[in-house]
Amino acid sequence: MAVATAGTDVWRPGTDVWLDRRRRVAELRTRYGFARQLLDFYGALLPVQEKAFIDAATAQPPAGALVAYAAELVFPGVVDVSVAAGPDRLRVEVIDRVAAQDARDIVAAWMRGEDQPQVDRFLARASLGPALEAIAEARAACEGPRDAHHCPECGGLPQLSFFARSSDDLASGPRKLLCARCGATWGYPRMTCAACGEDTGARLPVFSEHGTTSGARGSVVRGLPAGKEVARPDAVFPHMRIEACDSCRHYLLSVDLAIDPAAVPIVDELAAIPLDLYARERGYTKITTNLMGF
Numbered sequence: 001m002a003v004a005t006a007g008t009d010v011w012r013p014g015t016d017v018w019l020d021r022r023r024r025v026a027e028l029r030t031r032y033g034f035a036r037q038l039l040d041f042y043g044a045l046l047p048v049q050e051k052a053f054i055d056a057a058t059a060q061p062p063a064g065a066l067v068a069y070a071a072e073l074v075f076p077g078v079v080d081v082s083v084a085a086g087p088d089r090l091r092v093e094v095i096d097r098v099a100a101q102d103a104r105d106i107v108a109a110w111m112r113g114e115d116q117p118q119v120d121r122f123l124a125r126a127s128l129g130p131a132l133e134a135i136a137e138a139r140a141a142c143e144g145p146r147d148a149h150h151c152p153e154c155g156g157l158p159q160l161s162f163f164a165r166s167s168d169d170l171a172s173g174p175r176k177l178l179c180a181r182c183g184a185t186w187g188y189p190r191m192t193c194a195a196c197g198e199d200t201g202a203r204l205p206v207f208s209e210h211g212t213t214s215g216a217r218g219s220v221v222r223g224l225p226a227g228k229e230v231a232r233p234d235a236v237f238p239h240m241r242i243e244a245c246d247s248c249r250h251y252l253l254s255v256d257l258a259i260d261p262a263a264v265p266i267v268d269e270l271a272a273i274p275l276d277l278y279a280r281e282r283g284y285t286k287i288t289t290n291l292m293g294f
Contacts, residue, residue, distance in 0.1 A: 017133075018050040024264040028271045032236075035271040037087065038292050042270060044085040045126060048077040052130035063141035066131060067111060071103035074127040082123075093119040103127075110181070113144040113155065118293050125181070125291050132182035139182045149194060156181030157288040158194050161243055161254040162265040173258070178265060180288045193245035194252055195287050207278060208241035239263055240272055242279045251284040270294070 022043065029039040052074040061069040082094045097106070097119050109116050110124030132139055132154060144155020151158070159180035166173035176185045177194055192199040239260035244251035253272055255265040269290055276286065276294045286294075 018046060018053070020264050021267055022046055024262070024267040027262070028267065032271045035273055038273070039267075039271060041081075041085050041087065042267070042292065045078065045081050048074070048081055049126065049130045052077075052127070053134045056131040057134040060135060061131070061138075063135075063138040066128070066135075066138050066141060067104055067108045070128045070131055071107045074130065075103040075107065075123065078123060078126045090119065090122070094123065097123065111142050113142070118289070121289070122291060122293065129181070129183065129291075136184075139184070142181060144181075148188070148197065151177075151179035151182060151184055152186055153184040154179060154182040158188075158252060159288060159290060160265055160269045161188070161194060161252055163254070163256045163258060165257045165261060175254075180290070183266075193248060193250065194243070195245060195250035196248040198245050198247040200247075203246040205244045205246065206241055207244065207275075207282075209235045209237060237272055237275060240268065240275060242275050242284075244279060244282075244284045249284055250287050251279045252287050 025039050025043040025046070029036045029043070032039070052070075055073065056069070059069075079094055079098055083091050086094065097117070101120070103123075106116070106120045107124045107128050110121065110128060116124065132142070136153065139151075139154035142154035142156065144150055144157075146152050146155055149158070150156060156179045158177035160178050161175060162178065163175055164173035175188055175190045177188045178185050188194060189199070191201055191204055193204060198204060239256045241254050241256075242251055243254050253269050253275055255263050255268050257263055257265075260268075270292055273294055279286070
């Protein structure tokens with residue numbers, strides 16, 4: 001069984017994580033017209049989350065008060081943006097859930113790691129996530145196992161995999177997983193399933209666009225002939241791939257920052273809807289859906 005490497009941190013590629021996210025939303029909404037509505041909604045949500053992050057970092061609410069803090073001070077802003085800018089179906093569901101369920105219960109269930117309706121997960125993640133990113137000490141109040149397949153900080157599930165840039169610009173750095181709940185990252189072995197730990201190469205299919213390596217710098221993506229490692233200039237997602245497992249039938253998306261140094265994994269993964277659909281059509285289930293439910 002593979003184990004995670006020691007050490008965690010919050011993934012921050014630049015001096016301002018929120019500036020990076022806004023920049024990438026603006027870039028991708030132009031590049032990926034099929035994801036524009038989703039990216040515009042995420043872009044509208046970012047100011048609410050950035051303010052929540054800054055306020056939480058300043059106020060430093062204790063872990064025991066985090067549910068009330070997020071429910072009372074962040075949740076209403078998330079609801080307002082969702083109703084004003086969200087997809088039609090989400091608007092209706094948000095209005096219905098807010099009328100039927102207390103915000104504290106929705107946020108608390110996410111901290112406990114309970115199964116929730118998709119709209120509840122969205123509201124809780126959007127409201128609580130910035131505070132958990134801002135206050136590392138508060139993550140201990142979240143429930144969930146602290147093992148190789150869960151975040152060592154909060155016990156959350158991995159949202160995505162990414163390859164950091166190495167000191168050698170021609171190669172990918174170590175593989176890391178990014179937590180869906182608190183945004184922390186932790187090291188994880190290559191070619192190992194992030195859901196069950198399977199490390200038999202034959203049971204770990206990798207799907208990427210024809211002619212790309214999408215995260216396999218230093219080797220050849222399965223199915224590509226030797227000598228064809230350079231990404232095609234016309235590839236839609238040259239820096240992304242699907243990492244699946246035939247043992248547990250789970251998958252997640254992987255982003256390679258050596259191929260696209262401007263990528264912001266949490267934003268790029270949101271836009272990769274065609275890759276998600278491709279994996280699901282082949283019977284794989286994502287370890288956990290992203291903020292927008294994909």
